[in-house]
Amino acid sequence: MFKGKKDLIGIGAVLYVSISLISCGGGMNTQAASSPQDSISLIDSPEKVLDTVRRTDGLLTKRWKEPVKIVQDTLHPISQDSVAKLVRFERRRIKDSVRRALDSKPKHIYFTFDDGPLLGSKAIDSIVKSRNIRINVFLVGKHAFMSKGLKRDYQRYYDNPLVECYNHSYTHANNKFTTFYSNPVGAFNDFEKNEVDLKLEHKIVRLPGRNIWIYDDVRRIDLQSGAGTADLLYTNGYKIFGWDVEWKIHGLTGKPIQSVHEIYTRIRNYMNNKSSMEPNNVVLLMHDDMFQNKKGQQLLTSLIDTIQMNTDYKFEFMRAYPFRY
Numbered sequence: 001m002f003k004g005k006k007d008l009i010g011i012g013a014v015l016y017v018s019i020s021l022i023s024c025g026g027g028m029n030t031q032a033a034s035s036p037q038d039s040i041s042l043i044d045s046p047e048k049v050l051d052t053v054r055r056t057d058g059l060l061t062k063r064w065k066e067p068v069k070i071v072q073d074t075l076h077p078i079s080q081d082s083v084a085k086l087v088r089f090e091r092r093r094i095k096d097s098v099r100r101a102l103d104s105k106p107k108h109i110y111f112t113f114d115d116g117p118l119l120g121s122k123a124i125d126s127i128v129k130s131r132n133i134r135i136n137v138f139l140v141g142k143h144a145f146m147s148k149g150l151k152r153d154y155q156r157y158y159d160n161p162l163v164e165c166y167n168h169s170y171t172h173a174n175n176k177f178t179t180f181y182s183n184p185v186g187a188f189n190d191f192e193k194n195e196v197d198l199k200l201e202h203k204i205v206r207l208p209g210r211n212i213w214i215y216d217d218v219r220r221i222d223l224q225s226g227a228g229t230a231d232l233l234y235t236n237g238y239k240i241f242g243w244d245v246e247w248k249i250h251g252l253t254g255k256p257i258q259s260v261h262e263i264y265t266r267i268r269n270y271m272n273n274k275s276s277m278e279p280n281n282v283v284l285l286m287h288d289d290m291f292q293n294k295k296g297q298q299l300l301t302s303l304i305d306t307i308q309m310n311t312d313y314k315f316e317f318m319r320a321y322p323f324r325y
């Protein structure tokens with residue numbers, strides 16, 4: 001692995017601003033030129049040139065995530081104001097073009113269901129079979145061993161090739177999150193027990209009560225108290241995934257907190273605005289117990305149908321996350 005120096009030069013495009021351009025009347029001439037001696041130029045590092053050869057090089061994603069770096073020509077200083085204006089203008093121009101480019105690439109939706117097996121799991125399992133979509137379940141071992149019925153529901157998930165089973169801890173922190181995370185080794189052991197007892201094949205976890213992401217080059221922590229546990233898991237080969245959008249339905253009544261239309265619109269906005277953790281990838285969080293009631297189950301079917309009829313989003317396993325273009 002080549003980390004460090006190489007990454008620094010490889011990230012995004014470096015924008016050179018030469019001052020001659022602005023000092024002549026302060027105009028916003030933004031034409032790209034071919035060398036740093038010219039007004040503005042976009043320099044590609046050798047690493048990026050290599051990247052473009054690969055199938056999905058991730059270059060657009062890099063450009064989207066990394067702000068354009070502005071390097072001033074110190075021999076010809078210009079006013080801070082002019083630089084700031086130019087920087088804003090250039091960033092917007094580049095973001096717009098990257099967004100258009102990303103829009104032409106495939107888009108990926110990840111349905112994730114937490115806390116199963118629970119009442120609702122069986123219905124989820126049969127709905128995904130009927131619609132033939134891939135889903136992800138983050139399982140709690142304790143629930144699987146609470147009754148014969150739930151054990152069967154776990155087994156149903158486990159045997160369904162459209163469902164991938166991941167780790168949401170054995171005890172779900174007994175819903176005492178701060179206490180649970182105050183002992184990272186204890187919490188880590190709880191995840192390991194879950195992995196063994198549920199025979200989980202993938203080192204992919206979601207932390208109970210925390211929207212934390214640690215994978216590849218990403219580390220995002222929502223609440224600091226979970227960070228120690230998340231880091232320990234990551235160091236031991238796990239990927240930690242949070243979510244972009246959450247859908248809530250009252251489990252007992254099937255009454256939605258957000259209607260199908262609302263949640264569908266939200267997903268579309270995230271996809272179009274590239275405001276999810278990874279552009280063109282949106283992770284939706286739901287909970288198994290939302291679908292214990294017929295009404296709730298109809299809403300799930302309706303959301304899937306709406307997405308399938310109106311978009312070309314691909315339903316994916318978290319194992320494949322993220323697709324970077």
Ligand SMILES: [Zn+2]
Binds near residue numbers: 115168208209
């Ligand atoms: Zn949970």
